[in-house]
Amino acid sequence: MDFFCSKDQEVKATTVNWRIYKLVQEGIITRVSRGEFKLGFGKSYSPGLSNQQISLYRKLKTEFPFLSICIWNTSVINEFMLHQPGRFYNLVEVEKEGMESLFYFLKDKNIPVYLDPTPELIRRYVNDVKDPWIVKLLVTESPTQEINGITTVTLEKILVDIFCEAFLFDAQQGSEMDQIFKEAFEKYAISESKMLRYASRRRKKQELEIYLKEISIYRQQF
Structure with missing residues (x-):
């Protein structure tokens, strides 16, 4: 000033x-x-990947080499939260044409996996399972990143997904979502243009723009 x-x-x-x-x-x-x-530019975000995630990703890419696959665990969001949830999901996102094949591949390996579960299915079954895996659609042009050969999420994708999928990220809604966004913007370099492009692919661009203004990220009082 x-x-x-x-x-x-x-x-x-x-x-x-x-x-x-x-x-x-x-x-x-x-x-x-x-x-x-x-x-200068801020710190880049890199989510943690477990040995299990890395191993499974490599098996999936061996079995389905031509599919775009993104893998991550919702526990990485805890870094930005005030109230730490005790329930997490392993998410495997894949192109639409590969969802069922990938689901049955995991199911045949006795992995507790669910194919694009509805909110009701999540409430009644998924939430009672320890360490569940969810196969869901990888939206085209999703902002992902590659870490040591593993395709995973960017922070831009995490934030937009939380905003767009309240039923899956129910523990991250309301004031907790405000906290997550503000903390993420404070700690890391985030491309808002990348967020808005992705939100547009999810048909939520206008709503996200309004939300960002409401939590004073666009014109924050410094």
Whole structure:
């Protein structure tokens, strides 16, 4: 604020906030704490992958080499939450044409797996299973990343999925979702344009834009 005022003593606070926001989005500066910034882009997000996930992913890619597959566990969201849920899902996301084949492959290996379960099925059955696996659709052009040969989620994808799938991410809704978004933006470099493109693929772009404004990420008071 002092820097901008030194250049223009009549500059409005809202104008300063918007300029800072644009500098953050362009990677010129990074927020390190409330009201404090540093030059350069922020820290990249990399979710943890268990040995079981890595092993299973490699088996799936061996069996289905031409399918796009993304694997992750919802426990990675705990990093951003105030209230830590004790129930997690292993998610295997795959192209539509491969969902059933992948599901039966896992089922034949006696893995507790569910194929794109409905909210009712999740409430009545999935939530009672220890360490369940869920096979779900990998939306085209989903923002994923590759870590040591394993395709997994980006933080942009996690946030949009939480926003779009309340029934699957029920523990991350309401004020907890606000906390997750704010904490994620504070700790890591996030591409909002990537989030909005993905939200558009999920037909939720307008709703996400409104939500981001409501929690003051777009024009946060610095």
